[in-house]
Amino acid sequence: MKDLINRFFTRNRSKEQAKQRLKFLLIHDQVDLTPAQLNAMKEEIIEVIQKYVEIDINASEIKLERADDTIALVSSVPVQRVVARPALG
Amino acid sequence: MSECIVITSGKGGVGKTTTAANLGVALALQEKRVAVIDADIGLRNLDVILGLENRIVYDLVHVIEGQCKLKQALIRDKRVEGLYLLPAAQTRDKNAVTPQQMRELINDLKETFDFILVDCPAGIEQGFKNAVAGADRALIVTTPEVSAIRDADRIIGMVEAAELPEPELIINRYRANMVARGDMMNREDILEILAIPLVGVIPDHEDIIISANRGVPVAFDEESRLGEAYRRIGRRVAGELDIPLVGDETDEGFWNTIKRWMGLAPVQEVAS
Numbered sequence: 001m002k003d004l005i006n007r008f009f010t011r012n013r014s015k016e017q018a019k020q021r022l023k024f025l026l027i028h029d030q031v032d033l034t035p036a037q038l039n040a041m042k043e044e045i046i047e048v049i050q051k052y053v054e055i056d057i058n059a060s061e062i063k064l065e066r067a068d069d070t071i072a073l074v075s076s077v078p079v080q081r082v083v084a085r086p087a088l089g
Numbered sequence: 090m091s092e093c094i095v096i097t098s099g100k101g102g103v104g105k106t107t108t109a110a111n112l113g114v115a116l117a118l119q120e121k122r123v124a125v126i127d128a129d130i131g132l133r134n135l136d137v138i139l140g141l142e143n144r145i146v147y148d149l150v151h152v153i154e155g156q157c158k159l160k161q162a163l164i165r166d167k168r169v170e171g172l173y174l175l176p177a178a179q180t181r182d183k184n185a186v187t188p189q190q191m192r193e194l195i196n197d198l199k200e201t202f203d204f205i206l207v208d209c210p211a212g213i214e215q216g217f218k219n220a221v222a223g224a225d226r227a228l229i230v231t232t233p234e235v236s237a238i239r240d241a242d243r244i245i246g247m248v249e250a251a252e253l254p255e256p257e258l259i260i261n262r263y264r265a266n267m268v269a270r271g272d273m274m275n276r277e278d279i280l281e282i283l284a285i286p287l288v289g290v291i292p293d294h295e296d297i298i299i300s301a302n303r304g305v306p307v308a309f310d311e312e313s314r315l316g317e318a319y320r321r322i323g324r325r326v327a328g329e330l331d332i333p334l335v336g337d338e339t340d341e342g343f344w345n346t347i348k349r350w351m352g353l354a355p356v357q358e359v360a361s
Contacts, residue, residue, distance in 0.1 A: 013271030018235050019278055025239050026282065 027064045027071055038064075045075070054081040093195050093205040094326070095128075095224035097248070099240030101211030103232045104261040107297060107306075109208035110138040111316075112228075114308035115323025117172035121203040124163065126175045126195075128220040129210035130185055133177035140304020141166065141174050150178035153190045159197055168309060173202075183215040188222035195223030204327075213247060221248065227256040228288065228326070233263060233274045241283060257286050259322065262293040289322035290334050291315065 033041070042062045049055055055077050062075040096109045106129075113125040127135035130150065136142040147162035152175070159175075166172040175198075178185065198205050209220035221227065227248045231241040241258075248256045260276055267273035280287060294315045300307040308319040318335035325332050 015268075015271050015274045015278065018274055019282070022235050022238055022282055025235070026242050029239065029243065 023066060027066050030066070030071060031064060046077075049077060050083075052083060053079045054083050055079055091199040091203050091205065092226060093199070093207065093224045094226045094228055095207040095209050095221050095253075096228050096230060097209035097217065097220065097244055098211065098230045098237070099213065099244035100231075100237045103230050103237050104291070105211075105230050106134050106138050106208050107301070108228070108230050108259060108261065108291075108319075109206050110135060110306045111308040111319035112323055112326065113139075113172055113174075113204075113206050114166075114169060114306045115320045116204050116206075116327060117166070117169040118308070118320065119323060119327060120171065121327065122171040122201065123204045123206065124173045124175060124198050124202045125206045125208065126198075127177035128191075128207050128216065130177045130216065130219075131179065131182045132210065133179050135208050136164075136174060136176045137304065138301060139166065139174055139306060141176075142304070145176045148176045148178040149194070150181050150185045153186055153194060159194070168305075183210070183219065186219050188218050191219045191222040213243070217244075217247070218251075221251045221253065224253060227253050228259055229256045229283075229285070230259045230261055231279070231283075232261050233268075233279060238274075238279060238282060245283065245285060255285055257288045258283060259289040259291065260287070261291045263290050264293045287334075288325050289318065291318050291322075292335065 028035075031038075045062060046055070046057065046060065060075070060077045062073065062077070065072050065074045096105050096112070098105050106127075109125055113123050116123045125135060125139070126149065127133050128149075129135070133148075136145060141164050144164050147157040149162070151157045152159050152162045163173040163175055166174065195205055195207075205223075207220050207224060210216035229241050229244055229248070231237045245256055258280070260279055263276075264273055268275045276287060276290060292315060294313075296307050296310070296313050296315045300310070306319075307313050307316045308323070310316040314335060321332050321335055325334075
């Protein structure tokens with residue numbers, strides 16, 4: 001409830017935009033990949049995943065996130081069906 | 090024991106020089122012996138902020154090139170005991186000095202002074218390298234803006250690469266009214282992003298322009314809240330970490346009290 005009201009009060013305020021833009025900027029300053037390279041990487045990752053499972057591409061998200069000094073590649077890829085199991089071993 | 094502190098930011102125009110001048114005054118008011126060095130060779134301004142521009146005879150480059158003694162170039166601020174300025178050269182450029190020469194100069198100053206404050210030029214080039222060369226500690230000045238914080242992040246990395254301890258943050262030009270309505274990042278937002286310790290928050294206040302017009306740093310003004318902010322930063326920098334930041338203990342105002350009571354106000358902000 002408190003969060004909801006807070007969100008109502010701070011909704012669309014410019015500081016949230018500032019914060020989001022900054023987080024994005026700092027990740028990209030640090031990783032030093034162009035947006036095009038980043039997109040290519042995402043596409044290749046998706047391709048690899050698709051070899052094994054059927055996924056909902058529209059609901060998939062792969063992004064870089066920063067926590068303190070480390071950058072993590074965070075992905076959320078909904079799996080719809082297993083296509084083929086990789087051979088064991 | 091004496092300590093050399095570099096005041097830096099990456100981005101220009103966020104208040105490095107003003108911070109260096111006022112921190113110098115604040116420390117001198119605590120009866121410390123303080124030398125402030127203008128490391129912005131070619132674009133000197135610390136002398137103007139301190140109101141000492143008419144007394145310059147020799148500068149940092151003269152000292153380094155052996156054209157005068159260190160003592161001859163140090164300008165004594167007559168308003169407070171123990172405060173001295175070493176001005177930058179105005180007609181030379183950053184390549185007139187090397188990091189090794191800066192280290193030697195600072196070592197010489199350490200024989201006489203408790204604190205040596207180095208006002209770093211904007212940028213990440215030679216001037217930055219000279220300014221951090223002899224430093225034991227770095228203070229990063231930023232404002233609550235995307236561009237300034239981005240550059241501060243970059244500079245934090247460079248300070249760590251220069252093998253200085255974790256730098257400390259001063260947030261300048263903080264506007265409590267804008268923070269309260271969500272149009273300016275608050276200190277928690279900034280600390281979340283930069284993740285270094287906070288030593289001070291300086292409210293945005295017109296006194297700073299007036300003091301620059303007069304050449305009298307606001308830290309001398311006992312009546313000024315802004316002066317109080319700098320004096321407290323001075324105490325915190327000198328090691329009294331329990332000194333609250335300006336605004337921490339101020340009245341939060343009727344509406345904020347009501348909002349907080351209703352569970353609406355997120356955190357108490359620094360009043361301007």
